[in-house]
Amino acid sequence: MDPINVFDYEKLAREKLDQLAWDYYNGGSDDEVTLRANRSAFERIRIRPRMLVDTKNLDMRTTALGTPISMPVIVAPTAAHSMAHPDAEIATVQATGNCDTIFTASTAASRNVVEIAQAATGPIWFQLYTHRNLDFSRTLVQRAEQAGYRAIVFTVDMPQLGHRERDLRNNFDQLQQLPTANFQLSEGFLNPTERHKIDTWETVDWLKSVTSLPILLKGILTAEDALLALEHHVDGIIVSNHGGRQLDGVMAGIEALPEVVEAVAGRCEVYMDGGIRRGTDILKALALGARAVLVGRPVLWGLAANGAQGVRGVLEILRSELALAMTLAGCPNLASITPSLVKIL
Ligand SMILES: Cc1cc2nc3c(=O)[nH]c(=O)nc-3n(C[C@H](O)[C@H](O)[C@H](O)COP(=O)(O)O)c2cc1C
Numbered sequence: 058m059d060p061i062n063v064f065d066y067e068k069l070a071r072e073k074l075d076q077l078a079w080d081y082y083n084g085g086s087d088d089e090v091t092l093r094a095n096r097s098a099f100e101r102i103r104i105r106p107r108m109l110v111d112t113k114n115l116d117m118r119t120t121a122l123g124t125p126i127s128m129p130v131i132v133a134p135t136a137a138h139s140m141a142h143p144d145a146e147i148a149t150v151q152a153t154g155n156c157d158t159i160f161t162a163s164t165a166a167s168r169n170v171v172e173i174a175q176a177a178t179g180p181i182w183f184q185l186y187t188h189r190n191l192d193f194s195r196t197l198v199q200r201a202e203q204a205g206y207r208a209i210v211f212t213v214d215m216p217q218l219g220h221r222e223r224d225l226r227n228n229f230d231q232l233q234q235l236p237t238a239n240f241q242l243s244e245g246f247l248n249p250t251e252r253h254k255i256d257t258w259e260t261v262d263w264l265k266s267v268t269s270l271p272i273l274l275k276g277i278l279t280a281e282d283a284l285l286a287l288e289h290h291v292d293g294i295i296v297s298n299h300g301g302r303q304l305d306g307v308m309a310g311i312e313a314l315p316e317v318v319e320a321v322a323g324r325c326e327v328y329m330d331g332g333i334r335r336g337t338d339i340l341k342a343l344a345l346g347a348r349a350v351l352v353g354r355p356v357l358w359g360l361a362a363n364g365a366q367g368v369r370g371v372l373e374i375l376r377s378e379l380a381l382a383m384t385l386a387g388c389p390n391l392a393s394i395t396p397s398l399v400k401i402l
Pocket residue numbers: 081082083095133134135136163164165184212275297298299300301302330331332333351352353354355
């Protein structure tokens with residue numbers, strides 16, 4: 058039977074992936090409290106649907122930093138897609154473009170920034186982890202800009218890798234063993250373990266000085282940091298706990314979203330990720346002020362299950378679930394999805 062929800066893709070991925078890849082993809086840090094919270098927090102938010110609303114001409118199109126997208130769903134940056142499928146990021150970027158939305162390429166992708174751009178069939182963003190050698194990072198960012206990426210997503214929640222016990226038990230040292238391609242782009246091979254360990258707010262200023270692309274900070278969870286992000290003139294914030302893979306015990310993305318949205322007060326775009334698995338999850342995130350959501354693992358499950366077709370299958374399921382949720386909640390368009398649509402228990 059064809060998958061009818063993204064959890065069906067998760068089961069198919071489980072059958073295809075070896076234990077090491079499965080654990081790397083699906084695992085979180087420490088006790089995985091935050092990983093579970095990313096899902097369970099959605100259950101504490103209930104929808105207040107409106108009846109007898111004309112939703113015949115349902116419209117879920119929006120823009121992300123000015124780029125038109127067909128639905129408020131964007132593909133999150135995730136490392137090393139070659140562990141899921143030999144077509145790797147080439148399949149993912151093409152399937153995402155064919156769904157008319159944005160693909161975010163990870164610094165730790167298994168294909169390099171230029172190859173991914175050349176294969177793209179739609180808009181792309183580039184996610185940055187800085188390198189100890191900031192000249193290398195500058196070159197990477199500028200290469201992304203030249204290759205046609207439309208924004209830089211600077212991930213700020215990883216001064217160091219989280220304590221991922223599944224990977225430790227599998228003897229999987231990500232920093233040494235992840236199949237990454239960008240680190241081989243420059244003068245000779247640069248070891249991916251040579252991450253820049255001292256990102257500070259000055260790094261945001263540095264980034265602004267080396268690119269004219271809009272900058273989003275990914276990994277913000279508090280009003281305090283959202284205000285600092287505004288002081289440093291970012292264009293967008295992605296409320297995220299890195300899929301429960303960094304500091305265990307932090308708030309779920311959906312729990313942190315309202316305080317960030319309130320602090321930002323419309324001064325930049327706010328996105329969220331973590332645990333989005335259903336159209337109703339997307340509806341709740343939009344009601345709490347996200348402009349769009351990002352999805353991580355479900356895309357990897359689709360890729361593992363059936364390459365580009367699987368990625369497209371996952372994104373189309375999310376689209377049709379969101380359409381149904383909007384119809385049943387009486388929301389003909391995204392503007393009609395407001396905080397009054399939800400009640401937090
Ligand atoms: C296997 C895996 C690899 C990831 N790699 C990156 C990465 O390279 N850069 C990054 O900013 N976030 C990375 N993330 C975090 C995602 O961008 C995103 O925040 C998270 O997966 C969202 O949660 P979800 O998987 O529940 O949708 C990764 C997540 C996973 C599961």
